Amino acid sequence: MKCLDKAAVLLGRRIYGAEELKKKLKTYGYHDEEIGITMALLLEKGYMDDLEFAKAYIRDQATFQRKGPELITLELKRKEVESSLIQSALETEYTALMQEENARYLLKKWKQSSRQYDMESLTRKLLRKGYSYQIVKTCLGNFYES
16 A cells, blocks of 8 residues: 555544654555655645644543643644644633633532542642643632632
C-alpha cells in the first residue's frame, strides 16, 4: 500500500496532528522521503491542519473527559503541536465559563460518590485534571457556599 493511501485510511478513522501522523506512517515502514511527500500533499489539499486537530482534540477532551486546559495543553505538546496553535485553539474552544462548568460538574460527581472527599483532596483532584488554581478556588468556594 502506498504511503498516501495508508495516510488516507488513517485519517478516515480519526483526525491526526502532523507529527503524530508522521510517526504513525513511520511505524508502517515508510521512508522519510515518502512520508515528506505525502505530508506535503495532505497539507496542500487541506487534509492536514494542526490547528483544526488541536481544536477537535480540545473539544473532545473538554466534553467527554472533562479535562482542564493545562492537562490538555500538556497532552497536545506531547503530540508535538506548536504552542501558539494550542493557545489559539484553547482561546476559541475552551472558555473560562466552560472550564468552570466542567470543574463544577466534576465536584458534584465526586461529592455524590460513596467516598468522602475533603476540600484539600478535591483541590488536588481538580489540579491533577488540569484546571488552574484560580478556577479551582472559584469553583470550590461556590461549591461549598451552595
